[in-house]
Amino acid sequence: MAGPRKRRAVIGAGASILAIGSALAGATGAAAARPAATHSTSGGTAYFAELANGTPNYIFPFMNLAFFSVTNIAQFQYLMFRPLYWFGQGTAPSLNLSLSVGNNPVYSNGNTKVTFSLKNYRWSNGEKVTPQDVVFWMNLMKVEKLNWAGYAPGTLPDDLKSVTTSGDSVTFTLSGPVNSYWFTYNELGQVTPLPMAWDISANGQKGGSAACGTASYQSVTVTQTKTKGGTTVTPVSPAAKSCAAVYSYMSKESGYDPSNPKAPNNSLGTYATNPLWQVVDGPWHLTAFNPDGQATFKPNPSYSGPVKAKLSSFVELPYTSAASEFNALVGGKLTVGYLPPEDVTAQAKSPTVPGPNNPRLTNFTIAPWYPWGINYFPENFNTSANGGVTAKVFHQLYFRQALQMLVDQPLYIKKLFHGYAVPTYGPVPILPPNPFASSLEKQNPYPYDPAKAVKLLASHGWNVTPNGVTTCSDASKCGVPKGAKLDFNLQYSAPTATQTTEMQAEQASFAQAGIKVNLSVASFDTVIGTAVPCSGASCTWQMENWAGGWTYSPDYYPTGEVLFQTGAGSNSGSYSDPTNDTLIKGTNFGKTSIQSWENYIVTQAPVIWQPEEAYQLTEVQKNLHGVTPQNPLMSLTPESWYFSK
């Protein structure tokens, strides 16, 4: 089972989208088979296990990287607040128009104009979901793009000229032609319509009174300044200032104070009682929320979407460890849980075909759940640790290559994950089978080879001391000062015992080349809160592993601008490479193939790739149906679930 995951992605439309979408859907058609016909019943409560130490802790859909997790978005917010476009058909990560609020986008004027209409969705306060609700999101994004984890320089909203509405339609006019598939998947896919009830900047205000949501996109003006410390965006027009105030207020209501980012979230206890969060357009609304992460949902009686909930309630339960979750599962306390990898008793037949279930779970069916994602952990290229020497080491390509040669992915897949994993050798997911993953990535340019890693370091002027600490003996070859040590701190999240074992195995493997890695454990929320882009003296983290890698959502087309482009909101380690930036731009706005960028990034090893294990080995109580196929973007759709007699 993987840890909770960070996420993000986007989509595009047109002929190319349909072609690729069909390819993906075809590749996973078997897995998308309908459940067997049963006598369904209405009502009942389904109890779903949250991943250990990965509980929802943010409810406002506009958030920065510290909260940008599957747990918060796909398995919490989406139940209440529907995104403009829904992704995932069966197990394929493709656009699902039937579950989307928006209709298929239409591109025109040489792919410089995008128009889409909205379906007839309603907010639970009776208001219609309108094109202006989309503009509300875009207005916020324009002013607060640096606080949106999905932002990458040059992409939304930077590539927008205007946003206009007409009737039920929204039109985006772009500053230049785009790859329509990319734009739909990775740009429109980020948008979530926001209710006018949230257009307030103080307690007691009437919805819309802050005049951010009601403003036109053109009336929101900002200035952007580049400084040594990064980019700043300053609101200029009254509407822009209103948007900044709305963002600040809504973030605080959700528990994040932009003026005091390190302050603890004291709003968790109000999630179910704050009237703001009761204005929903999704199939569920929150009726109880405990700060420890326990969330109870009831069907939204005024839900206007396509699939109405059959369950009478849906409960997400938190666990502090996978072992305690397994105990609950065995004890019959869960309807949908997961089998921790350490409790797998038989090897998988293949990553997607499970072996026999754990004999203690006779009342459950096992279903591996794979994300449209990759697994890795970042090094911080901006870390100030050791006077900046550590960052200089990370900047050395040969060092990153050596580090990658010490990660024995096939061994971990076989011995630790019992076959329920696939390797990650690059930025494009391997599962489900797709036309994007290149042969170079699949072949792995840096296979496990400790001897080669040692040789590589030695040839670059390092005095390699296996099981000790390797030091630089020749600065001209090392690229770092003489005497620099390969001694690093790595904080990781350990939702399962297997994760701990994997980290200890990697630590021991790195030690073979005298790369000393000091491990420490923290919760998932702590790790993702630490592993954010930073600079300056306070930027001290070196390596962070939240044990979940990345699910391409809402950047559903894995072109990497969100993860690897210079200055991107989710570029945790502040990786920066002009060639990489040019290739990404060419993929998104020109005719560069995704494989050109992919092959380049594979050789650059900007992060340390790790096995992409199943997000979880889902265990479904046998009288519950509709849980499979599981969404590859990790979204939960309990409105499709029902009990049989």
Added chain:
Amino acid sequence: MTATADRPDPPVPEDAAASLGALPSTPTGGEVASTGGLARQLLAVFLENKLAVIGAAVIVLMVLFCFVGPIFYPVNETSTQLALLNSTQNLPPGGSNPLGTDSAGFDMLGRIMFGGQTSLEVGFAAAGIATFVGVLWGAIAGFFGGWVDALMMRFVDILLSIPLLFLVVVLAVIFHPSLSLLILVIGLTSWLVPARLIRGETLSLRVREYVQAVRVMGGTSRRIVLRHIVPNAIGTIVVNATFQVADAILLLAALGFIGLGVPAPLTDWGSMLANGVNYALDGYWWEIYPVGVAIVLVVVSFNFVGDALRDAFEVRLQRR
């Protein structure tokens, strides 16, 4: 009371004073039965306690097992990578793995030896620190009395009101555990009880004649505390130190169990136990019981030894 002490006193010859000038090689009236040295008397009392003897033997054996055992039973104890590569995980006892293997493929017997090294090192070192700090603190407070005593002991009371495990967990989280840090943290949070005991002992010792004599002769407070009070409280100190070792091992086990033990590739018995508990429902008993038994054996043994030492040092408790 020892058997030697029960013997009747030898008769004193009437002409003893006269014969002082030429002492015979053997006393008149036969051999003087030796009462032995203090150490011998203590040993004799200690040996009377069979459980303590067994405890001491177990401690010695466990120290040999953990520190000398790996010489005769060399296995991979630290590299998870090699364990995964070369071993089968979760193997039951048998064949080349007398106690089976754990979830990473480590040989459990070798791993218990390795984890035991950490547990015993932390136990002894933390007990040493706690005893040293506690003795000094208690002796100074008790000797000076007055506001110094009040101030120092209220500080102890405040710290004692905080649950020890909570205090240690907070410190371990803040500073990220390492072996030396854990020793310091456990040692510096365990000195409160010895401080109280020694303070009480000092209150009674400071009014003794020999202490008064040193004062009259101009001895400094430092000399009195270090040369007269502390040595005379050695019984209390040694006994308490023994219990401190057991407590430190237990505390480390508790920390390891909640994931705050020593960092990898080191391990300790508590961390091993925590790992084993993950598999409790899978029937891998060999990952739980042997290490659990090791903890219990060592802790109980130290407690037995501590009990016997208390008997040996405290005459009133002998022959209970």
